[in-house]
Amino acid sequence: MTEQVRFQLPQEELPTHWYNIAADLPPMAPAINAKTGIPITPEDMMRTTAPALVEQEFSKEREIAIPEEVRQIYAQWRPTPMFRARRLERELNTPARIYYKYEGDAPTGSFKPNSSVPQVFYNKQAGRSMVVADTGAGQWGAAIAFAASLFDMKAKVFQVRVSAEQKPHRKTMMETFGSECIPSPSTETAPGRATLAEFPDHPGSLAVAKSEALQIVFDDPDAGYTRGSAANHVCLHQTVIGQEAKRQLELLGDYPDIVIGCAGGGSNLAGLAFPFLGEKLAGGRDVQLLAVEPSACPTLTRGRIAYDHSDSGGMTPLQRMHTLGNGFVPPPVHAGGLRAHSIAPLISWVVELGYMQAVAESQKRAFEAGVLFLRAEGVLAAPEATHAIRAAVDEAVRCRETGEEKTILFGLTGHGNFDLGAYQRFAAGTLPDDSVSEESLAVGLASIPETPGVQS
Amino acid sequence: MTEQVRFQLPQEELPTHWYNIAADLPPMAPAINAKTGIPITPEDMMRTTAPALVEQEFSKEREIAIPEEVRQIYAQWRPTPMFRARRLERELNTPARIYYKYEGDAPTGSFKPNSSVPQVFYNKQAGRSMVVADTGAGQWGAAIAFAASLFDMKAKVFQVRVSAEQKPHRKTMMETFGSECIPSPSTETAPGRATLAEFPDHPGSLAVAKSEALQIVFDDPDAGYTRGSAANHVCLHQTVIGQEAKRQLELLGDYPDIVIGCAGGGSNLAGLAFPFLGEKLAGGRDVQLLAVEPSACPTLTRGRIAYDHSDSGGMTPLQRMHTLGNGFVPPPVHAGGLRAHSIAPLISWVVELGYMQAVAESQKRAFEAGVLFLRAEGVLAAPEATHAIRAAVDEAVRCRETGEEKTILFGLTGHGNFDLGAYQRFAAGTLPDDSVSEESLAVGLASIPETPGVQS
Numbered sequence: 001m002t003e004q005v006r007f008q009l010p011q012e013e014l015p016t017h018w019y020n021i022a023a024d025l026p027p028m029a030p031a032i033n034a035k036t037g038i039p040i041t042p043e044d045m046m047r048t049t050a051p052a053l054v055e056q057e058f059s060k061e062r063e064i065a066i067p068e069e070v071r072q073i074y075a076q077w078r079p080t081p082m083f084r085a086r087r088l089e090r091e092l093n094t095p096a097r098i099y100y101k102y103e104g105d106a107p108t109g110s111f112k113p114n115s116s117v118p119q120v121f122y123n124k125q126a127g128r129s130m131v132v133a134d135t136g137a138g139q140w141g142a143a144i145a146f147a148a149s150l151f152d153m154k155a156k157v158f159q160v161r162v163s164a165e166q167k168p169h170r171k172t173m174m175e176t177f178g179s180e181c182i183p184s185p186s187t188e189t190a191p192g193r194a195t196l197a198e199f200p201d202h203p204g205s206l207a208v209a210k211s212e213a214l215q216i217v218f219d220d221p222d223a224g225y226t227r228g229s230a231a232n233h234v235c236l237h238q239t240v241i242g243q244e245a246k247r248q249l250e251l252l253g254d255y256p257d258i259v260i261g262c263a264g265g266g267s268n269l270a271g272l273a274f275p276f277l278g279e280k281l282a283g284g285r286d287v288q289l290l291a292v293e294p295s296a297c298p299t300l301t302r303g304r305i306a307y308d309h310s311d312s313g314g315m316t317p318l319q320r321m322h323t324l325g326n327g328f329v330p331p332p333v334h335a336g337g338l339r340a341h342s343i344a345p346l347i348s349w350v351v352e353l354g355y356m357q358a359v360a361e362s363q364k365r366a367f368e369a370g371v372l373f374l375r376a377e378g379v380l381a382a383p384e385a386t387h388a389i390r391a392a393v394d395e396a397v398r399c400r401e402t403g404e405e406k407t408i409l410f411g412l413t414g415h416g417n418f419d420l421g422a423y424q425r426f427a428a429g430t431l432p433d434d435s436v437s438e439e440s441l442a443v444g445l446a447s448i449p450e451t452p453g454v455q456s
Numbered sequence: 457m458t459e460q461v462r463f464q465l466p467q468e469e470l471p472t473h474w475y476n477i478a479a480d481l482p483p484m485a486p487a488i489n490a491k492t493g494i495p496i497t498p499e500d501m502m503r504t505t506a507p508a509l510v511e512q513e514f515s516k517e518r519e520i521a522i523p524e525e526v527r528q529i530y531a532q533w534r535p536t537p538m539f540r541a542r543r544l545e546r547e548l549n550t551p552a553r554i555y556y557k558y559e560g561d562a563p564t565g566s567f568k569p570n571s572s573v574p575q576v577f578y579n580k581q582a583g584r585s586m587v588v589a590d591t592g593a594g595q596w597g598a599a600i601a602f603a604a605s606l607f608d609m610k611a612k613v614f615q616v617r618v619s620a621e622q623k624p625h626r627k628t629m630m631e632t633f634g635s636e637c638i639p640s641p642s643t644e645t646a647p648g649r650a651t652l653a654e655f656p657d658h659p660g661s662l663a664v665a666k667s668e669a670l671q672i673v674f675d676d677p678d679a680g681y682t683r684g685s686a687a688n689h690v691c692l693h694q695t696v697i698g699q700e701a702k703r704q705l706e707l708l709g710d711y712p713d714i715v716i717g718c719a720g721g722g723s724n725l726a727g728l729a730f731p732f733l734g735e736k737l738a739g740g741r742d743v744q745l746l747a748v749e750p751s752a753c754p755t756l757t758r759g760r761i762a763y764d765h766s767d768s769g770g771m772t773p774l775q776r777m778h779t780l781g782n783g784f785v786p787p788p789v790h791a792g793g794l795r796a797h798s799i800a801p802l803i804s805w806v807v808e809l810g811y812m813q814a815v816a817e818s819q820k821r822a823f824e825a826g827v828l829f830l831r832a833e834g835v836l837a838a839p840e841a842t843h844a845i846r847a848a849v850d851e852a853v854r855c856r857e858t859g860e861e862k863t864i865l866f867g868l869t870g871h872g873n874f875d876l877g878a879y880q881r882f883a884a885g886t887l888p889d890d891s892v893s894e895e896s897l898a899v900g901l902a903s904i905p906e907t908p909g910v911q912s
Contacts, residue, residue: 002527008464071458076539076834083532087606105561107834109873149831150543169876176879178831374632375605378532378563417565417873420625423632 005086007248009079014071019239021274021346022232023062024281028349029320032307037451040317048217048225050122056233064236070118073150077106077113078240082248088376089396096399097254098392100412101245101272102379108173110382110414111268112143112228115237120147120155123224130154130223132216134184134209137163137336138170139414140228145179155179156223158186158212161204163336169418184209191215191313207312207326214315229265230310230344238271245409246275255285258395260410262387263291263300263358264337266344272411274346277355289356291347292387294338294366296434297330299323300351300358302441303342307451310342318451321348328444333363333434334422335383341444359391363434366390367426370416382414383422461542463704465535470527475695477730477802478688479518480737484805485776488763493907496773504673504681506578512689520692526574529606533562533569534696538704544832545852552855553710554848556868557701557728558835564629566838566870567724568599568684571693576603576611579680586610586679588672590640590665593619593792594626595870596684601635611635612679614642614668617660619792625874640665647671647769663768663782670771685721686766686800694727701865702731711741712865714851718843719747719756719814720793722800728867730802733811745812747803748843750794750822752890753786755779756807756814758897759798763907766798774907777804784900789819789890790878791839797900817846819890823882825849826872838870839878 022028030039045054056064066074085098103111123131131153135141141157148155157174161183164171174181182188184204185195191211195202202208217225227234242259249255259276261269273289280287291300300322308323310316323342324330330339342348350356363383370386372393373379381389392410399406416423425431478484486495501510512520522530541554559567579587587609591597597613604611613630617639620627630637638644640660641651647667651658658664673681683690698715705711715732717725729745736743747756756778764779766772779798786795798804806812819839826842828849829835837845848866855862872879881887 002467002470002524002531004467005528005532006467008466010464011458011460011462014458068458072461075458076461146834150834168880169873172876172880172883173836175883176827176830176836176876371632375634378602378606380629380632415873417625417871420628420632424624424628427628427631 003086005084007082007252009244009248011075013244013247014074014078015066015240015243017063017065018236019243019275019278020059020062020064020236021278023060024278025349025353028345031317031319032451034309034314034318034449048214050126050128050224052122052125053119053233056236057231067118067121070121073117074240079244080105082245085377088373091372091376092393092396092400094396094400095403095405096396097405097407098396099249099407099409101241101409102412103241104412104415107146108139108142109417110139110143111238111241111271112139113146114240114271115234115267116140116143116147116226118237119226120144120151120153124151124153126224128222128224130156130220131226132156132213132223133226133228134158134206134213135228136160136206137167138174139337141181142170142173144226145174145177148179149177156216157181158184158209160184160206160209167418184212186212188212189215205312210311211313211315229267232346234267235270235274235344235346238267239274241268241271241411242273242275245272246279249409254407256287256409257406258288258290258408260290260292260388260391260408262338262384262411262413263293263343263347264340264384266347268411268413270344270347273356277350290391291351291356291358292391293358293360294333294335294387294434295360295362296333296436297324297339297341298360298436299341299343301360304445304448305348305352306448308342308448318449319345321345322351323448324441325444325447327447329440331434331436332432334419335363335366335387337384338387361387361390363431367423367431369393370423379412380416381412382416383419385411385413388412459542461540463538463708465700465704467531469700469703470530470534471522471696471699473519473521474692475699475731475734476515476518476520476692477734479516480734481805481809484801487773487775488907490765490770490774490905504670506582506584506680508578508581509575509689512692513687523574523577526577529573530696535700536561538701541833544829547828547832548849548852548856550852550856551859551861552852553861553863554852555705555863555865557697557865558868559697560868560871563602564595564598565873566595566599567694567697567727568595569602570696570727571690571723572596572599572603572682574693575682576600576607576609580607580609582680584678584680586612586676587682588612588669588679589682589684590614590662590669591684592616592662593623594630595793597637598626598629600682601630601633604635605633612672613637614640614665616640616662616665623874640668642668644668645671661768666767667769667771685723688802690723691726691730691800691802694723695730697724697727697867698729698731701728702735705865710863712743713862714744714746714864716746716748716844716847716864716866718794718840718867718869719749719799719803720796720840722803724867724869726800726803729812733806746847747807747812747814748847749814749816750789750791750843750890751816751818752789752892753780753795753797754816754892755797755799757816760901760904761804761808762904764798764904774905775801777801778807779904780897781900781903783903785896787890787892788888790875791819791822791843793840794843815847817843819887822846823879823887826879835868836872837868838872839875841867841869844868
């Protein structure tokens with residue numbers, strides 16, 4: 001008798017709503033205008049962002065309907081499969097049941113299209129003809145290019161120059177979708193030109209790319225800005241992941257004791273974990289939530305809860321969240337998607353309220369878990385996701401020691417096909433040092449702005 | 457109302473048997489020993505190959521049970537989804553219905569594990585401790601490494617040196633699975649050393665890699681040889697693809713008028729098409745079958761039906777099949793998996809009997825279709841698979857002109873994540889010339905051996 005290892009849901013089970021956890025939490029501190037100290041209003045955000053997204057950003061509604069046009073596109077790859085890692089369980093000789101929710105079969109290979117599709121849709125609905133994005137390694141840029149292609153929208157993506165040059169494949173993917181991918185800093189915008197005037201060989205950074213993207217949007221009313229992570233509405237869109245996982249476990253008569261996700265900007269973790277937390281907040285079962293961040297960028301474990309910018313240029317509003325300081329520069333670890341000095345305010349709030357714990361893992365221990373997982377399960381995980389695998393393996397080993405038959409669920413956010421160079425360096429023992437010095441942490445924390453009149 | 461675009465099957469619909477079309481066709485000409493002119497016997501093949509695979513190679517049984525251990529591994533990604541390309545249909549404004557069977561979500565990203573898993577399983581069952589393979593771009597090598605990892609078998613893969621150096625990612629993948637990947641020609645075997653002695657800078661070829669792999673197997677009784685395509689038993693294993701597709705369409709109340717697959721060694725095409733042909737041979741519905749090969753390697757459209765070796769070293773038996781001659785050297789097109797001078801004898805036989813047609817397509821027209829498909833459907837296809845897309849698009853356009861509401865099914869054999877360099881060159885207009893000269897065809901055809909006492 002064939003044991004079931006892959007759990008699918010029929011199309012009818014595709015969620016009809018996104019789950020907005022803000023409805024179930026105490027109110028968060030508002031985002032504030034850095035210059036005036038006054039809370040940001042929806043009107044402030046409309047300059048850059050489609051109205052429906054602004055509304056979601058501020059919404060307290062528990063359920064927000066997914067537009068039919070978005071569900072139609074989701075239906076190509078959602079509901080995504082959940083797997084039980086039976087071979088890994090045997091390898092670890094654990095009594096725990098290990099499940100993973102797999103987003104790597106999505107177009108462009110990660111969970112990012114869950115939000116790029118609605119963001120592009122709402123921008124088109126608002127009458128804009130172009131979307132603009134900034135991207136590092138290119139996961140968000142590729143997801144925006146995909147969505148723009150489907151909605152016949154123009155897309156302009158500013159990609160950190162060094163990433164575009166070192167890993168040209170995602171740039172090629174964006175261009176093949178018909179999008180423009182511009183290595184940043186570029187001569188196309190004032191912030192780009194200013195950076196190049198000062199540093200002609202500037203390798204680029206997310207901060208500069210974001211400034212360039214925002215400049216396009218400020219200059220062109222037809223262009224709308226898109227966000228790959230951290231914002232409330234991005235966390236919201238990703239809740240399709242956790243809703244499906246909950247239903248998949250329910251059909252198995254199971255429920256997680258612990259839900260594990262890797263933590264960078266925070267949206268994939270929010271998407272997986274919040275529907276379970278919502279259940280608990282509604283009086284349902286208790287569940288442990290675990291954020292796994294790279295020790296190279298220990299935002300939740302070493303950061304401070306304070307008002308800070310999410311970019312390093314100070315163009316974005318101040319938000320209250322865990323932050324290492326917008327001047328913190330993490331070592332160049334391969335888990336590019338986790339190199340964020342601050343995290344989604346919603347994740348930060350949930351951690352502060354005690355509903356979620358965090359651990360930091362070294363790059364080496366993460367890759368070790370990734371290789372173990374590949375050999376047991378045959379699935380090549382993105383370096384970001386290997387952090388969640390690491391924590392899941394550790395929990396399963398603890399269960400072996402205690403005899404507990406825990407149910408472990410983790411998020412496998414994307415495939416690692418574009419990251420084989422990193423696996424090669426891991427095998428060769430040539431991964432760069434990812435330790436972060438106390439000095440560099442101190443420099444980062446000192447860059448957190450003082451916010452007059454605001455209580456951090 | 458969300459239109460359905462992805463069609464899944466529950467695990468219960470995973471095929472229990474492989475379909476052996478040899479049971480329903482007139483007998484094929486036997487493979488023969490090149491030296492003696494005597495037909496190859498199962499015993500001859502046992503030297504290199506696990507007994508169960510030899511039995512399948514010669515079998516006339518219509519249905520061959522899939523071992524439970526193999527089904528258990530298939531269950532991780534099979535049944536694979538079938539998609540309806542509704543956005544492509546709209547883009548083409550065609551009354552045709554276009555379906556594709558997608559194998560790109562399988563481990564290692566292509567249809568190859570459908571056969572690597574049983575081949576490794578049967579080798580383990582036969583008491584061997586190692587499997588050996590030769591691979592060009594690395595799809596087969598990666599699939600063998602995956603399967604070997606799951607069955608705790610050693611694997612040694614000889615990869616064409618120039619491929620291993622130009623595209624190191626699949627080599628890294630094999631090694632990360634724990635397999636050995638040796639650029640060929642190597643100093644590890646006598647044929648490798650002989651080649652290097654004569655040509656120290658030899659870039660490698662599938663022929664040399666195959667000679668090296670076979671040498672290992674001849675020298676070590678614990679090692680079993682594996683085949684990535686062409687052999688009867690490989691075509692057999694791939695029939696899970698077509699059986700599932702047939703069932704998926706049946707549940708939709710549909711049936712293909714035409715089934716399209718790309719043609720290299722022939723196994724993916726066999727796997728998709730033979731279950732439909734079997735239905736027709738059993739008195740069921742008629743169906744057109746179309747093989748799409750690269751015009752750079754026009755085996756079915758310009759080759760001769762003759763006895764030839766499937767390698768260029770003459771180590772393999774002579775088989776009667778379409779061939780361009782074992783000395784034919786195709787231009788270095790990106791669809792590496794289609795660069796075979798000869799094709800599976802079963803495919804050749806089906807073409808000769810009139811059950812299947814063939815067309816040749818240029819690399820440029822194939823990539824054009826691949827880009828069109830990416831922009832409409834969001835799926836990046838391997839260059840091999842773009843040949844099938846090309847023919848499907850052409851057929852859909854013909855339907856627009858004639859008004860026919862045909863049902864078109866094509867095989868999308870793998871993702872193109874490792875082939876973005878080729879897409880980039882296509883976009884830049886720098887794809888190498890893939891035209892094949894009459895002279896090079898003549899040289900190839902002249903290399904077909906004379907087979908005394910055998911009627912070609």
